Amino acid sequence: MYTLGIETSCDETSCAVLKKYRVLANTTVSSLREHAKFGGVVPEIATRAHLKNIDRVLKICLQRAKVSLDQIDLIACTYKPGLIGALVVGLNFAKALALALKKPFVGVNHLHAHLFAPFLNSRAKLEFPFLGLVVSGGHTEIYHVDDFDKIRIVGQTRDDACGEAYDKVARALQLGYPGGPVIDSLFNPRYKNDFPFRCGRMGFDLSFSGIKTALMYKKMEIERTKKLDKKTKIRLISSFQESVVTTIVNTILDAAKKSKIKRVVCGGGVVANRYLRSRLAAEATDLQLLIAPLEYAPDNAAIVAGLGFYLYRRRARESNFNLRAEA
Numbered sequence: 001m002y003t004l005g006i007e008t009s010c011d012e013t014s015c016a017v018l019k020k021y022r023v024l025a026n027t028t029v030s031s032l033r034e035h036a037k038f039g040g041v042v043p044e045i046a047t048r049a050h051l052k053n054i055d056r057v058l059k060i061c062l063q064r065a066k067v068s069l070d071q072i073d074l075i076a077c078t079y080k081p082g083l084i085g086a087l088v089v090g091l092n093f094a095k096a097l098a099l100a101l102k103k104p105f106v107g108v109n110h111l112h113a114h115l116f117a118p119f120l121n122s123r124a125k126l127e128f129p130f131l132g133l134v135v136s137g138g139h140t141e142i143y144h145v146d147d148f149d150k151i152r153i154v155g156q157t158r159d160d161a162c163g164e165a166y167d168k169v170a171r172a173l174q175l176g177y178p179g180g181p182v183i184d185s186l187f188n189p190r191y192k193n194d195f196p197f198r199c200g201r202m203g204f205d206l207s208f209s210g211i212k213t214a215l216m217y218k219k220m221e222i223e224r225t226k227k228l229d230k231k232t233k234i235r236l237i238s239s240f241q242e243s244v245v246t247t248i249v250n251t252i253l254d255a256a257k258k259s260k261i262k263r264v265v266c267g268g269g270v271v272a273n274r275y276l277r278s279r280l281a282a283e284a285t286d287l288q289l290l291i292a293p294l295e296y297a298p299d300n301a302a303i304v305a306g307l308g309f310y311l312y313r314r315r316a317r318e319s320n321f322n323l324r325a326e327a
Contacts, residue, residue: 005305008090009082076308114267155204
């Protein structure tokens with residue numbers, strides 16, 4: 001059975017073809033370069049980019065998978081959450097294809113799809129329950145997962161998402177956009193405790209707004225007496241990343257201990273962070289830890305297709321064509 005996945009929740013236009021859970025092609029075009037000069041994603045630009053690119057991305061994806069549209073058995077598409085205009089482009093495109101091809105259509109929550117990444121290409125066996133950790137540019141959430149249609153939130157950010165805080169810190173230090181990769185590349189453990197930054201935590205809920213503000217105040221304080229040089233920037237971001245990663249790791253470990261669940265699945269764009277991955281692997285030694293492969297950590301259509309196929313088989317039903325995009 002061939003599943004076509006479509007993902008347009010933010011700035012990536014992505015299509016994928018899966019044969020059951022094996023990825024035959026996963027093609028993504030990002031409008032990131034068009035947003036960089038603004039220091040963040042501009043919804044109108046993202047929407048127009050999806051409209052421009054989606055036909056081409058689908059064509060390339062089918063060619064790479066060596067599959068024709070007539071061979072597609074199921075269409076899965078992100079319908080929430082994300083930028084409303086961007087979601088509408090992908091969702092309407094998926095509905096039109098399903099209607100024209102007379103094929104079933106399934107709407108997917110792409111945050112839940114991030115937790116499906118480790119199960120693609122038979123990398124891991126689907127077993128429940130598990131705790132899910134999603135860390136991305138727009139979301140930071142911990143889930144209790146009894147099945148992919150039985151998910152409840154255990155903890156979440158109360159303000160900025162983790163990736164959003166990275167972007168804002170990088171912009172404040174004039175390090176460019178997106179902030180996550182550049183901060184991770186410049187991180188130096190030698191300076192990780194140079195500044196006493198702290199993330200907020202309330203139970204299993206997190207807060208990243210305060211640490212972002214604290215770093216900006218420290219930057220202004222330093223600039224009153226001297227020019228902010230590269231080494232000082234590295235010291236600042238190293239202390240910032242140390243606090244963020246430590247808070248995330250400690251929170252998921254505490255959640256696992258309280259719930260007595262020994263399986264933790266991690267996904268989302270920030271999970272590509274090298275320091276976060278290494279700390280999780282080093283400290284979750286008594287847990288079965290499944291982390292999204294790097295190629296499936298950011299937003300992409302392969303995870304959407306995989307979860308869509310799973311839900312379609314489990315529920316034995318498709319989504320209604322009245323399904324609406326949810327921001």
